[in-house]
Amino acid sequence: MKMFRSLMLLVAGLFTGIPAFAQESEISFVKEFASMSSSETTLLIVMGVILLVIVILMILLIYLVTFLKQVLQLDNPALAAEPSWWEQFNERYVTGKVKPIEEEKNLMLDHSYDGIVELDNFMPPWLKYLFYVTIVFGVVYVLNYSVFGIGKTQIEEYEQELYVAQLEAEARQALAVSVIDETNVQFDATGPSLKAGQTIYENNCVACHAIDGGGGVGPNLTDEYWIHGGSIEDVFKVVKYGVIEKGMIPWQDQLSPEEMQQVSSYILTLVGTTPANPKAPQGDKYEQKIEEPIDALTEDELGVEEV
Numbered sequence: 001m002k003m004f005r006s007l008m009l010l011v012a013g014l015f016t017g018i019p020a021f022a023q024e025s026e027i028s029f030v031k032e033f034a035s036m037s038s039s040e041t042t043l044l045i046v047m048g049v050i051l052l053v054i055v056i057l058m059i060l061l062i063y064l065v066t067f068l069k070q071v072l073q074l075d076n077p078a079l080a081a082e083p084s085w086w087e088q089f090n091e092r093y094v095t096g097k098v099k100p101i102e103e104e105k106n107l108m109l110d111h112s113y114d115g116i117v118e119l120d121n122f123m124p125p126w127l128k129y130l131f132y133v134t135i136v137f138g139v140v141y142v143l144n145y146s147v148f149g150i151g152k153t154q155i156e157e158y159e160q161e162l163y164v165a166q167l168e169a170e171a172r173q174a175l176a177v178s179v180i181d182e183t184n185v186q187f188d189a190t191g192p193s194l195k196a197g198q199t200i201y202e203n204n205c206v207a208c209h210a211i212d213g214g215g216g217v218g219p220n221l222t223d224e225y226w227i228h229g230g231s232i233e234d235v236f237k238v239v240k241y242g243v244i245e246k247g248m249i250p251w252q253d254q255l256s257p258e259e260m261q262q263v264s265s266y267i268l269t270l271v272g273t274t275p276a277n278p279k280a281p282q283g284d285k286y287e288q289k290i291e292e293p294i295d296a297l298t299e300d301e302l303g304v305e306e307v
């Protein structure tokens with residue numbers, strides 16, 4: 001009876017505990033619960049009630065069985081003397097041959113280190129089995145990681161993650177390159193990019209802008225004066241759409257967005273150089289917009305190497 005009552009208390013405690021949880025909506029199942037539709041909630045409640053009925057029935061069943069057993073034992077004293085399954089279980093797996101604490105005096109070995117003594121007691125069986133489990137685990141572990149190499153070591157896992165991250169970065173890069181336009185184009189000062197830009201320039205632009213950017217049919221690209229603006233976006237836009245009425249060809253059908261970014265970046269590196277036959281400046285002087293905060297650290301201070 002005592003057991004029955006404590007079980008009921010436990011169940012009741014579980015249910016009264018739930019509203020306290022609901023206060024913290026951090027818990028995901030509470031959140032899910034809040035976002036459920038009414039039919040889902042009904043289903044959940046029905047399922048809950050069925051579960052509750054099953055639990056109550058089981059408790060009742062256990063109670064009846066113990067009651068029946070007691071009646072049987074009253075009739076048959078030999079049955080009562082037999083150890084119950086719980087006692088058998090206890091003996092086999094929990095206590096084993098462990099001597100109780102009252103017998104400690106007989107078990108004590110006759111040495112003591114600073115008052116720490118050793119008892120010659122048996123190991124509890126569960127601890128012994130746990131020990132066996134660790135041995136099996138160890139063997140499986142060694143076979144898995146060192147002999148057959150099926151499992152991945154931490155280093156392998158790390159390398160795999162790096163590889164995946166690299167693939168993702170490449171995919172992102174590819175995506176970014178394919179969507180470069182005059183709103184998001186960036187000055188790309190990396191070596192390979194400028195080299196590619198130079199090749200594109202030499203193959204397409206020298207006829208009108210001269211090999212060193214000094215100008216000819218087209219304007220001088222080395223001075224600070226620009227007809228259409230000297231930012232990377234401005235240059236990209238002119239290269240992409242051209243200025244057809246003035247003789248500057250639109251390049252968007254012949255160059256990819258990435259190539260236009262490369263050649264635009266290359267052109268901006270020509271600014272400030274001295275060409276052999278400079279054409280007189282045209283347009284307005286372009287002042288670089290300062291985007292960095294004034295107190296930003298310079299590359300030297302940061303220890304960044306120039307690429």
Ligand code: HEC
Nearest residue numbers: 204205208217218219226227228229235238243246247248
């Ligand atoms: C057929 C001659 C010709 C070719 C080839 C040519 N351009 Fe031009 N380009 C011009 C002319 C002309 C202008 C001046 C447009 C104007 O006055 O608005 C110009 C202007 C420009 C400007 C704007 C300069 C400014 O001051 O705003 C840029 C940038 C430019 N070209 C880049 C290129 C690039 C890059 C290529 C090669 C991919 C190229 N051009 C090929 C004739 C040409």
